[in-house]
Each structure stands twice: as C-alpha cells, then as structure tokens.
Amino acid sequence: MRRPFITLLAANALSVTGNVLSMLAVPWFVLESTGSAGLTGLAAFATTFPIVISAAFGGTLVDLLGFRWASVLSDLTSGLVVLAIPALSLTTGLSYPILLLLLFVRWLAATPGETARKAMLPDLSALGRVRISRATAAYDGVNRGATMVGAPLAGILILWAGPSTLLIVDGVTFLLSALLISAGVPHIDTGERESGGYLRDLRDGLTFLWRDRLQVSATGMIVVVNMLDTGVTQVLLALYARDVAGDPRAFGLLTGGLGAGAVAGTIVYGAAGGRLPTRLTYGWCFLIAGVPRVLVLALGAPFPVALGVAALSGFAAGAINPILGVIQFDRIPARLRARALSAMTAAAYAAMPLGGLLAGSLTELTGLTNTLYAFTSVYLIASIPPFVCRAWRELDQPSTAKT
Numbered sequence: 001m002r003r004p005f006i007t008l009l010a011a012n013a014l015s016v017t018g019n020v021l022s023m024l025a026v027p028w029f030v031l032e033s034t035g036s037a038g039l040t041g042l043a044a045f046a047t048t049f050p051i052v053i054s055a056a057f058g059g060t061l062v063d064l065l066g067f068r069w070a071s072v073l074s075d076l077t078s079g080l081v082v083l084a085i086p087a088l089s090l091t092t093g094l095s096y097p098i099l100l101l102l103l104f105v106r107w108l109a110a111t112p113g114e115t116a117r118k119a120m121l122p123d124l125s126a127l128g129r130v131r132i133s134r135a136t137a138a139y140d141g142v143n144r145g146a147t148m149v150g151a152p153l154a155g156i157l158i159l160w161a162g163p164s165t166l167l168i169v170d171g172v173t174f175l176l177s178a179l180l181i182s183a184g185v186p187h188i189d190t191g192e193r194e195s196g197g198y199l200r201d202l203r204d205g206l207t208f209l210w211r212d213r214l215q216v217s218a219t220g221m222i223v224v225v226n227m228l229d230t231g232v233t234q235v236l237l238a239l240y241a242r243d244v245a246g247d248p249r250a251f252g253l254l255t256g257g258l259g260a261g262a263v264a265g266t267i268v269y270g271a272a273g274g275r276l277p278t279r280l281t282y283g284w285c286f287l288i289a290g291v292p293r294v295l296v297l298a299l300g301a302p303f304p305v306a307l308g309v310a311a312l313s314g315f316a317a318g319a320i321n322p323i324l325g326v327i328q329f330d331r332i333p334a335r336l337r338a339r340a341l342s343a344m345t346a347a348a349y350a351a352m353p354l355g356g357l358l359a360g361s362l363t364e365l366t367g368l369t370n371t372l373y374a375f376t377s378v379y380l381i382a383s384i385p386p387f388v389c390r391a392w393r394e395l396d397q398p399s400t401a402k403t
Contacts, residue, residue: 002128007184009138011177012117013146015075018173019110020150021157022082023047024255025166026103027238028158028248030096037239037360039096044234044356046100047107051349054111059342067116067338068185072178074113079174081106086164086171110174115345119338120185122329136325137270144262144318155252208340209347212331213391218324219347224382225290227351228375231359232294236375239368245303254310258293261311265318279395282323283386288316290379298372323395 026047030040062070085102088094118139125135157166209215233255241251265285269276293313296306332340362371386392 002130004185005124005128005130005135007180008117008120008124009142011071011075011180011185012114012139013142014173014177014180015110015113015117016143016146017150018082018170018177020146020255021154021166021173022106022170023234024154024252025158025163025170026099027234028251029163030099031238031242032163034096037235037363039360040238041231041235041356041358041360043100043103044230044360045353046103047234048230048349048352048356050104050106050108051111051352052346054108055115055342055346055349058112059115059339059345062112062116062119062338062342066187067120068181068187070338071113071116071120071185072182074109074111074116075174075178075181077109078106078113079171079178081109081171082167082174083171086167089164111345112342113177115338115342117181118341121325122337124185132329133322133326134270136329137266137322140318140321140325141263141266141270143321144259144266144314146259149256149259152249152252152256155249155256158248158252208332208336209343214394215327215331215344217385217389217391218327219344221286221382221385222348223351224378225286226348227355227358228290228294228379228382230352230355232355232375234356235359235363236294236297236368236372239363240297243368244297244300250303253307254293257307257310258314258317261314261316262318263314265315266322267318268315269319269322277396278323279386279392281319282395283383283392285316285319286386287380287383289313289320290383291376294372294379295376298369298376300369327395 026043027040030036030043034040065073081102085094085099085106088098088102121135121139122132125132130138154166157169209219237251237254240254241248244250269281290313293306293310296309301309328341328344359371359375362374366374386395
C-alpha cells in the first residue's frame with residue numbers, strides 16, 4: 001500500500017515549493033522597497049530565528065499531537081499567515097516591522113509540520129514496502145525537485161508579477177499540503193511511549209543527540225553550512241543577480257540549477273549508493289556541495305559557468321541528506337523520533353539567523369567579492385571532519401537500517 005507514502009511525498013513537495021517561492025520573494029521585496037543589504041539580512045534573520053525556536057520546543061508537541069495532525073495544523077496556520085502578507089500589502093499597506101512579525105510567525109508555525117512529515121517517513125515506507133534507504137532518497141529527491149522547479153519559477157514570477165504573487169502561491173501550497181495529509185495519510189501509531197511531562201520529553205531528545213558522537217559531529221557541520229547557505233541564498237545571490245548579472249532570473253536560475261543537480265544526485269545515489277564507501281562519499285560530496293559554487297561567483301566567472309558549477313555542487317549535495325536520513329532512522333527509537341529529529345533540526349538551524357545578518361553586514365563593509373571569498377573559506381573548513389575525525393569511521397560499518 002504505497003498511496004500514503006506517495007501522498008506524503010506530494011504534500012511535502014507542495015510545502016517545499018511554497019517555501020522556495022517565499023524565500024526568493026521576500027529578499028527581493030525588501031531589496032526593491034529599501035535598497036538595503038542590511039535590512040535584507042534582517043529579514044533573513046526573521047525567517048530563520050523562529051525555525052530554531054520552533055524546532056527546539058515543537059518536537060515534543062508533535063509527539064503529543066501525533067504526526068498527522070501536527071502536520072495538518074502546522075500547514076493550515078502557516079498558509080493563513082503567508083496569505084496575510086500579500087493581502088495587507090495590496091490593501092492597507094505593509095510596513096517593514098509588520099512584515100518581520102509575519103515572517104517570524106510563519107516560520108514558527110511551519111517547522112513542526114516539516115518535523116511531523118519527516119517523522120512519518122519510516123512508518124509509511126514500511127507500509128508501502130519501500131526500503132528505508134530508497135525512501136529517504138525519494139523524500140530528499142522530491143524536496144530537491146521542488147526546489148529545482150520553484151526557484152526558476154520564482155525568478156520568472158518576480159519579473160512578471162512581483163513578489164506578492166509568489167507569496168499568494170506559497171500560502172495556497174500550504175493549504176493544499178494540509179488537505180493531502182488529512183485526506184490521504186492514515187493515523188500512525190508509534191506504540192506506547194514513556195512520558196514524564198513536556199520538559200522531560202524535551203530533555204530526552206537533546207540527551208539522545210548529545211550521546212551520539214557521529215550525529216553531534218554531523219550536526220556541527222550542518223550548523224555551519226546552514227548558516228552559510230542562508231547568507232548565500234537570501235542575501236548574496238540576490239545581490240549577485242542585481243549587481244553583477246543585472247537580472248532577477250539569475251537568482252532563480254542559480255538556485256534552480258543547484259536543485260536540478262541535487263535531484264540527479266539523489267537519483268544516482270538512490271540507485272548506486274549502496275556500492276559506494278559511505279564515509280568518503282559523504283565527505284567528498286559535502287566538500288563539493290559547498291565550496292565550488294561560491295568560489296566561482298567570487299572569481300567572477302561568466303554566468304553559464306557559474307550555473308554549471310551550481311548544478312555540479314547540487315549533484316554532490318544529492319547524496320548528503322539520504323545518508324544522514326538512513327543514519328537517523330537507524331538509530332532513533334520510534335517513541336523518540338519527533339523529539340530527536342526536532343532537537344537535531346534546532347541544532348542544525350541554530351546559526352542560520354546569523355547567516356543573513358553576516359552576509360549583509362560583511363558585504364556592506366568589504367564588498368560582495370570579499371564576502372564570497374570569506375564564505376568559501378568557511379565552507380572548506382567545515383568539510384574537514386569526515387576525513388579526519390574518528391567518529392566518522394562508523395559510516396564505514398555496514399548499515400543496520402530497518403527496511
């Protein structure tokens with residue numbers, strides 16, 4: 001019975017597509033209305049900081065509500081808040097402080113839904129008799145595909161219809177996602193779980209993460225890279241499109257090229273990943289996913305070259321999340337799944353609010369090119385652990401993931 005599994009993938013694809021549209025629409029809207037890289041970075045902060053709060057404290061609520069209803073309620077709330085942004089902008093007007101507030105609430109509500117959908121993946125893949133390695137690759141591949149479609153679409157819609165149209169589409173995608181999950185995904189019983197109250201449950205997720213040294217190291221790498229990616233995606237690429245390429249479509253095409261490459265990489269890894277050395281595959285893919293695509297912009301390469309390198313980096317990135325997903329689902333007990341995943345998400349997103357602020361302020365101080373070089377250097381340093389740290393040798397051991 002694979003229909004619930006496919007429904008989950010479709011709902012998540014809608015949500016991710018809306019997120020991509022919103023992430024590209026907001027920085028362009030702020031740049032267009034204020035002309036300030038610093039205020040654009042502040043808007044990125046309002047987008048990412050609530051993710052950390054919600055991920056840190058929302059996982060236990062997801063466990064209490066159940067994965068299905070947590071996803072539905074999260075999407076409904078997020079969709080209505082997103083639709084309020086263009087509604088205010090097109091009627092009474094939207095001030096910058098109100099925009100920041102709505103962005104904060106939108107992402108505060110959206111994050112538990114993402115946790116809930118990911119937590120459903122092992123059970124729905126088992127129900128559909130899909131191997132967990134292929135299920136995680138499919139889940140990540142659909143996310144990447146949504147990014148691939150959403151980013152170029154965003155660039156075109158910004159040029160033709162403006163950012164308000166993108167936000168309307170974003171809100172509708174959340175409402176459709178809620179409808180799909182409520183109608184097409186059954187209740188998932190994770191079995192009896194011990195609970196000593198909200199705070200104890202929250203502590204259990206954090207304790208689980210802290211005791212797993214491999215995942216502590218992996219999460220540390222993701223902390224740094226997520227911070228950099230936020231600065232690149234929400235500030236530096238927008239500035240590159242405006243100041244270097246002179247065309248908003250360059251913003252969408254570079255993001256979409258990364259997504260297209262990642263879709264191809266995920267497909268290839270899903271088919272052949274079992275025959276590759278896991279640790280070295282992860283290490284090299286992590287390195288290639290970050291460094292080249294930013295370095296090529298700093299070097300001032302022609303746009304077609306930058307687009308090709310972005311696709312190559314995306315191809316390498318396609319293996320990263322499936323590998324991490326199998327490790328997580330192999331190690332995390334079902335009763336702790338939402339809490340542990342939520343704790344990992346909170347940790348991974350912890351520095352993201354700083355990414356936009358860092359990119360915006362550093363660009364104003366040193367210029368776009370120097371900022372790109374600085375980001376490239378940090379990407380390189382963050383890629384070292386799989387090659388030198390002992391904990392990463394566990395990836396060379398045969399997987400015990402349940403199918």
